[in-house]
Amino acid sequence: MVLNPWLFILCNTAAIFSFSGTSPSSENHQSDSCYDWGVYDAKSLQIYDGELGKLTCPLFSEARYNYSTSLASGLSLLWYWIRQGQDLEEPIDFRLPDNRILKERDVVWFQPSAVNDSGLYICMLRNSTFCQRVAVPLSVLQKDPSSCVSSKMKHNKMMIPLETKGDLHCPDIEGYYPPSLQPSIRWYKDCQPLKDKSFEKEVIGDRIVIYIMRKDYAGNYTCIVNYTLHNRSHVLTRTTTVRVVGMPSKRKPVIHHPNKDQEVVKVSLGDTAELLCHVYFPFLMNSPTEAWWTVDGKKLEPFTTERYQLSSSFESTELDDRTIKILLKIMHFTEEDLKHNYVCFAKNNEGEVSSQAFLKLRVTYTMELACGLGITLFIVVSLVIVYHVYWLELVLLYRANFGTDEANTDGKEYDVYISYARNAEEEEFVLLTLRAVLENEFGYKVCIFDRDSLPGGTITDETLNFIKKSRRIIVLLSPNYLLQGTQELLELKAGISNMALTGSIRVVLVQYKAVKNTSAVKELKRACSALTVIKWRGEKASDLNCKFWKQIHVALPVKRDLRPKASCEKLLS
Missing domain, CATH: 2.60.40.10 (Immunoglobulins)
Structure with a gap:
């Protein structure tokens, strides 16, 4: 068949x-x-x-x-x-x-x-x-704009050792034209034309001879071939990436850790011991670079045992010198582990070297450590207590020294607008107590509608205009506030809306009297769930240094030029 x-x-x-x-x-x-x-x-x-x-x-x-x-x-x-x-x-x-x-x-x-x-x-x-x-x-x-090559093109690669001779040919042009044809070949380095001849390199037709390789000769070498065949003009572009490597070496690897001085590695029983094998490999053309640990003469491989863990890293310099680091971790170190020999090995084509790691138990100072931890814990707890008790004073101190006065940046006219129920009791509190402290003691510019509005204007427009010109709005909460007419509700809605949508104003809730049903007004319910309510405590708040006035001061804009008087003046008769 x-x-x-x-x-x-x-x-x-x-x-x-x-x-x-x-x-x-x-x-x-x-x-x-x-x-x-x-x-x-x-x-x-x-x-x-x-x-x-x-x-x-x-x-x-x-x-x-x-x-x-x-x-x-x-x-x-x-x-x-x-x-x-x-x-x-x-x-x-x-x-x-x-x-x-x-x-x-x-x-x-x-x-x-x-x-x-x-x-x-x-x-x-x-x-x-x-x-x-x-x-x-x-x-x-397509070639990149203003370039002789494309960044997407895969280039040929070539390594030339430093201070040696290199011969670079225009690659992959054989078979494109007959040997009898002499094409025009132009050479470029990083797309810049090369001179035909210089002291250390020379262009000879389809090749470049580099007589002495230097670091700055590294780069992309491009040859552009032009010729005419059968009445057709043809172009070939070829690029070789040249990398400079270290001078030819005949040296063995150098082990930095563990070093020749028998550096002692201190370990603790029960902890994880870490042994580093740090090896430097000088450049050697076509040479393997291998490093490893042995324990009692046996080479360790990954997952040799669960107690031995190996991890490695690799670094290469500009001249292709290499550094290999192999970290050996011994889990749950015991006294028996001290009896083993741990040796770092490395080799290249020039030979093999080794260095042993010596281990010693670390002395732990339990009493000193306990005292240090105790003192640290005491300081942390003390700082927490101080901050919890004096946080208002700390905030005010920081604002007084480092705070930024908002009046210098936002262009608003008033520091605070006060919204309250229009009845005799609350109006007296607002005018004689709240306004007096804010203007006379803290130096704020206060806006009160019934006092600062001009006769004949529209209540809605003027209310919205005052709120727009204010940095804060104080809402004085009381049962009467919820029973009032539309102006109080307008002030509350305008303040909450500006705070939520633009952030141009902040709402400060002050409870003058306890309010049982805040859910009757949707905006007030949302505000009470999101904001801190500052409570007025009557006689207990008669001192300017009490918690109420410090909370008010923190909630209002920074005034670095005017500060509250440190007096014990009684505000209520």
């Missing part, structure tokens, strides 16, 4: 390809039984808009079979693509009149490429019996 040679190819390609798909299965079969190897990201291609690009079918380059043998076996190579952002698979038309996209053997040429060419390109090798396909991503990028 004669086997088709492609049966061998198709059956063995699974071991050769490394696509994003894992292996062909019933889920990967198309309706026509075509093996789909998914997306081959390793061959993904990026091209600059308007430049020449070529896309090679991985079925040949990776499986190592040539195009001619495939055709001779009766197989055909078909190309399809899925536009970026779409799901529809379309055949590629290579017969367009502009010949911009061409097929040459197993290569698709874009001469030049366009942004709309971005998408997923599928090459399919098939005959009537066998079918195999793979997809390759293509991205056509």
Whole structure:
């Protein structure tokens, strides 16, 4: 029996390809039984808009079979693509009149490429019996504004040791033009033109020779190739990111902790002991950097035991010198743990080094610690008590020295507007007691409607205007306040509304007499649930230094230039 040679190819390609798909299965079969190897990201291609690009079918380059043998076996190579952002698979038309996209053997040429060419390109090798396909991503990028490259482009990378010679070639331009053609190549460093020759580096055609590598030579080196072939002008842009690393070293790693002076690590029984292995690795090209802990000669691995926990961190310098830190935590340290040997090891290509950690029990000063904690607790409790008892005095002291006078910033005319029930008793209290203290002792400018309003005006408009010009509104609560007419309710609603919506005024609730049913007025109920009510206590509040007047003073604006008199003057006869 004669086997088709492609049966061998198709059956063995699974071991050769490394696509994003894992292996062909019933889920990967198309309706026509075509093996789909998914997306081959390793061959993904990026091209600059308007430049020449070529896309090679991985079925040949990776499986190592040539195009001619495939055709001779009766197989055909078909190309399809899925536009970026779409799901529809379309055949590629290579017969367009502009010949911009061409097929040459197993290569698709874009001469030049366009942004709309971005998408997923599928090459399919098939005959009537066998079918195999793979997809390759293509991205056509535009260069950044005022730049010779795009920040989205994946650049080649190269490391050159400090003070050594480096040879940098324009990458990935082979096969784009015949060897007999001499293209024009311009070199740029970080998109700035390079001189053809300087003391330490020289541009020679498609390469740059750096005779002595310096730190400031690191950066992005871009070569732009221009040439004409078959009456078409082509451009290729390639970039290599050069990183400067340390000078070639022949040194072993250096262990900083535990150090050579046999630094003693103090531990406490029952606590967690922490041992640090801190190793510095000088740069060594293509050298491993490995560090580890051993206990009694046995290398510790993560999760060796529940009592040993390992954590590591890695740092790299500008010149690629490296530092590795491995922290060993010994949980619930015991006296038995003191008998073990803890050694930090490190190695590179130049050799292996080690340093032992020495442990010692920490002496704890129980009595001194207890006394310190007791004194600290006593101070904290004392401060809490002082603040609880004298918090009003502390607030007033702070306001007197550091508070900001609101009159300097808000442009309002009055410090406080007093809203009260219009009856003889409460009017006497407001005019003879409350107003007298606020104006004469505290220096506030008080607004009382019945005293300061002009005759002939509209009550509603003047009331709202006075409240708008005031920084605080004192609402004197009493049973009579709830029984009064619309003006008191208007004052209350206006104050609460301004405080809630704009914050331009604050409402201060003063209970002149006990009010049993505050829920009768919705606004008053909301205010009582959200604000502190300051209670007038009659004779007990006759002293300016009593709690009532301190609470009033704290609730009202800061007046740094005028302060209450520290007298014991009686306010009530």
